[in-house]
Amino acid sequence: MKTLWRRHRCWLWPVIFLAPGVILFWGVIVASSAQSLAISFFRWDGFGPMTWAGLSNYVELLHDPQFYTSLKNNIIWLVMFMAAPPLGLAIALLVNQQIRGMRLVKSLFFMPLVMSQVAVGVVFAWFYDPTNGLLALIFKAIGATAPALLSNPEWVTVAVVIAALWPQVSFCMILFMAGLNNLDESQIAAARVDGAKGWHMLRHVVLPQLRQVNFIAIAVTVIGALRSFDMISVMTSGGPFGSSNVLAYQMYEQSIEAYRFGYGAAIAAVLFVVMAVFIAWYLHRMLRMEREGA
Structure with a gap:
């Protein structure tokens, strides 16, 4: 037995360490996704x-005005969340400077990341309060009346996305800081000898070395935008009149509150397809750029 172990331990150790994660992934993620897809072809109240x-849940979905409102809000989330990677990079470049007191600045920018999304949502709900919130005090200081953003169907989604951007920018900042700490110093030194600095240094030397970090930052940001749920649940519950709803929260409403698990599973399937299409396109684009760069 010992001889057999010694002969095959080069691949047995990786299998032993990877097995729990692989089993959980296939048992919890893949199996649950397949079961959810199967439920979307049924009418079921969960009990x-x-x-x-058949396809009646999907046909109903195509004729549901709330579905198109949720899809439009998901697109708004996606477009606005694309500001997180460049903002995170800018802040990472700022706090990466060797300046006195920068550790305190780093901790302030890092703080939103360790806060739960629920806590962030509650803080921003207080901030947006048109009577006693910080926004109301700012408007009062300039002699104006603060708008009730969370009660305005036209601005509520934008207000919630701005709140969600706060921790997302912090997450991107951490990613880019890790990337900046692993830059090839020889390339930077050679670029300085050639007279590169400022924007030219960033564009031609720093950013190419951050390509993999940028890929992760954009992918995680897109996934976070498409599966947005907790901020909406805390701040608006999809209101007013469903104007701030997104696909993930609509799925929750239909499944848990309306007891329409088949319809909710159909919404989840559509959301999964949207995310899968984007990720496949993005991976294809990145691989093509890698081949062209090689």
Whole structure:
């Protein structure tokens, strides 16, 4: 037995360490996703027997005005969240400077990342309060009346996304700081000898070395934008009149509150397809850029 172990330990150790994660991934993520897709073809209240519905849940989804409102809000989330990687990079470049007191600045920018999304949502709900919130005090100081952003169907989604951007920018900042600490100093020194500095140094020397970090930052940001749920649940509950709803929260409403698990699973399937299409396109684009760069 010992001889067999010694002969095959070069691959047995990796299998032993990877097995728990692989089993959990296939058992929890893949199996649950497949089961959710199967449920989308049934009518089910979560308790009684399932009734075969075919594609009727998807047909109803295509005629549901709330679905298009949620999809539009997801697009707004996606577009606005694209500001997180460049803002995170800018802040990372700022706090990476060897300046006195920069450790305190780093901790202040890092703080939103360690806070829960629920806490961030509560803080910003207080901030947006048009009567006693900080926004109201700012407007009062200039002799104006603060708008009730969370009660305005036209601005509520933008207000919630701005609140969600705060921790997302911090996350991107941490990623880029890790990348900046692993830059090739020889390339930077050679560029300085050639007279490169400022924007030219950033564009031609620093950013190419941060390509992999940038890929991770954008991918995680897009996934975070498309699966946004907790901030909406805390700040607006999808209101007013469903104007701030997104696909993830609509799925929750239909499944948990309306007991329509089949319809909620159909929404989840559409959201999964949207995320899968984007990730596949982004991976293809990045691989093509890597081949062209090589």
